[in-house]
Amino acid sequence: MGLPIETIKDDLKREKGQVQVMSTLPLKAMSRIWGRFNELEIPYYLRVPGFKLYSFIFGVNLSEVAEPDLHVYPNLASFFYRTLKPGARPLHPNPNALLSPSDGRILQFGVIESGEVEQVKGMTYSLDALLGTSKPATTPNPADPSNIFTPPQDTKPKQSKARYSDGDEEIIKQDEKFATVNGISYTLPNLLSGPPQEQPGKSTSDASTTPKAASEAEVRADLALGEKPWYSRLTSENKTALYYVVVYLAPGDYHRFHSPTAWVVEKRRHFAGELYSVSPYLQRTLPGLFVLNERVVLLGRWRWGFFSYIPVGATNVGSIKINFDRELRTNSLTTDTAADRAADEAAKRGESYSGFAEATYEAASPILHGHALRRGEEMGGFQLGSTVVLVFEAPKGERPSLDEGWMGQKRKGGWNWAIEKGQRVKMGEQLGWVDGA
Structure with a gap:
């Protein structure tokens, strides 16, 4: 029996009231004040007792800190x-494993159905709202995950704006050979609701930096193992699905985040958002928390298709650093980001705002057209505890035939989780793996 309509209305009113109350708080201003406080120099004689007290309260393991x-x-x-000592976070040896991007606790994980991501049990939010979309969805069947993907119009590698020296010619040749052999397009299609519409006076900036040669080589080798072009649509024929996992960082955790696999980051979207706390309690009580909060959405691909990496800001955090992004430092203490400025200008004009400022890493590689990251490589970090959300495509395996015996609901091959809800994880530990790859 469903809930009475009066109960549902009361719940909706209470949830709306919670958002309204939280929205009246000057959380961004508070975060900037807190940031300035964090950067105040501590007297020399107070540093050791102060940091030891903090470590005792929040459970910091001082024995693994690089600078003791x-x-x-x-x-x-x-x-x-x-930073941590070398070897403090060993990477899981399984090459088909997806690693934890950070220290933290597993809040939620699973498969994405009907385009909805579960924040906590019984509370979901739209994948479009989390990652962003370039134009309103018009599909008659939004539950079909294949609507997220649109194959690129041109599968030939495009010319990059990046400049390379004569010594890089061999790398370019290797990339071109790799692209030809594997039939992989190196331009990111619009992953949400079709190609972007041209808007007068609006352009996507390039925030590329030069990736490490070792990272580029590892990603080329890893993508070469794929059986299909990365941009293939998600359908029952290609046997893939979208999965997600949410990792919460507490104040005592190691605050830098790393690459969970070898992949290519092609675009980033910065959502100005708010800075609500991402504590487990508020996640249970505030609907759509992750799509209200400030976040950076990194879009790209890995061996099995689409891959996205979303650091989410929180109260008293507000600064999400991306090491390979020339422009991005969210909620700066002195200046606003492009997303902040655009949101403010739209509000002054009384216009709606899509919520994000987009940049590309196209110039990082002449063939990959994105920034290559190897597994375990540091990507950036938070100024305090926050959350990392991963949304990725992976094989879903096959159900065994009757001749192979009954296995219940278990599939053979495909993606397998290695975690439990509420589990503590360290960066580099296995979140799951692709069987039979």
Whole structure:
């Protein structure tokens, strides 16, 4: 029996009221004040007792910190963004494993159905709302995950704006050979609701930096193992599905995040959003928290298709650093980002705003047309605890035939989870793996 209509209305009113109350708080201003406080220099004689007290309260393991002398950290911000000793986070040996991008706790994971991602049990939000879309969805069947993907019009590698020296000619030749052999397009199609519409006076900036040669080589080799072009539509014929996982970082966790696999990042979208707390309690009580909050959406591909990586900001955090992005430093202490400025200008004109500013990493590689990242490579970090959401395409396996015996609901091959809800994980540990790859 369903809930009475009065109960449903009461729940909706309460949820709307929670959002309204939270929206009245000056959370971004509070975050900037907190950021300035974090950067205040701590007196030399107070650093050791202060950081030890913080470590005791939040469970920081000081034995794994790269710089054991706590006097070296001049302020809270530098201690939050601490590095670890080499080998403190070994990578899982399975080459087909997807690694945890950070330290933290598993809040939610599963398969995406009907274009909805589960925030907590019984509370979902739209995949389009999380990742963004270039134009309103017009599909008659939004539940079909193949609507997310649109094959590119041109599968030939395009000329990059990046400039390369004579010594890089061999790398370019290798990339061209790889693209030809594998039939892979190196331009990111519009992943959500078709190709972008041209808007007068609006362009996508390039935020590329030069990737490490080792990263580019590893990604080329890994993508070469794929059996299909990365942009193939998600249908029952190609036996793939969209999966997601949410990792929550607590204040005492290691705050840098890393690449969970070898992949290519082609675009990023910065959503100005708000800075609500991403604590487990608020996730249970505030609907659509991750699509309200400030976040950076990194879009690209891995061996099995589409891959996205979403660092989500939180109250008293507000600064999501992306190491390979020349422009991005969200919720800056002194200046607004492009997304912040665009949102403010649209509000002054009384116009709606799509919610994000987009940049490309196309110039990072002449053939890959994106920034290559190898598994375990540092990507950036938070200034305090927050959340990382992964949304990715992977094989879903096959149900065994009757001749092979009954296995219940278990599929053979395909994607397998290696985690449980609420489990503590360290960066580099296995979240799941593709069987039979």
